[in-house]
Amino acid sequence: MFPRRPIKHCRECGAPVVYRIPDDGDTHPRAVCTQCHTIHYENPLMVVGTIPARGDRVLLCKRAIEPRRGLWTLPAGFMELQETTAQGAARETDEEAGADIAMGPLFTLLNVTHVGQVHLFYRATLQSEQFNPGIETLEARLFTEAEIPWEQLAFRTVSKTLECYFADRRKDSFGFHCIDLS
Numbered sequence: 001m002f003p004r005r006p007i008k009h010c011r012e013c014g015a016p017v018v019y020r021i022p023d024d025g026d027t028h029p030r031a032v033c034t035q036c037h038t039i040h041y042e043n044p045l046m047v048v049g050t051i052p053a054r055g056d057r058v059l060l061c062k063r064a065i066e067p068r069r070g071l072w073t074l075p076a077g078f079m080e081l082q083e084t085t086a087q088g089a090a091r092e093t094d095e096e097a098g099a100d101i102a103m104g105p106l107f108t109l110l111n112v113t114h115v116g117q118v119h120l121f122y123r124a125t126l127q128s129e130q131f132n133p134g135i136e137t138l139e140a141r142l143f144t145e146a147e148i149p150w151e152q153l154a155f156r157t158v159s160k161t162l163e164c165y166f167a168d169r170r171k172d173s174f175g176f177h178c179i180d181l182s
Helices: 085-097 156-171
Strands: 017-020 030-033 045-054 057-063 076-078 101-112 117-126 137-144 177-181
Touching: 045 085, 045 101, 045 156, 057 085, 076 085, 085 101, 085 117, 085 137, 101 156, 117 156, 156 177
Parallel strands: 045 117, 101 177
Antiparallel strands: 017 030, 045 057, 045 076, 057 137, 101 117
16 A cells, blocks of 8 residues: 555656566565666655744644644644755744744654654744744644643644643653654
């Protein structure tokens, strides 16, 4: 089963590909061109974001796009080429929430193997309570732990990250969390 649509044509020459184990010692089936024999590798997508906090509150964004339109999430999205994970997380926070942040350390790494993704969330400090949400966001709002709309969170990666964040906050000791979700 493929987490994304399988490759059908070679990006080099346009000929059809077949999925097979290449003759170069590889051990995984790959999309191999039937004409020029180019091997096409498919790798997980990186999702990067932040946990923007100010005092005892965190910033959540209500999604204006699918999937999970109308549900709440941390500001995050797909990492772009030519940027670091931290740069991507800061960019997504600006695009989705219009929030001014000071970037903190990496906080969670979540392997979401069933959809071929890796999610990375950084702690961040909000420099202001002024937000200017972008077109992907219906609303950006601060929540205390008690106010988090847990049943209306868009993704398990967000729920798990927030659970870790508030648990560490209660201990007054923030760590790094690596979580496998299947």
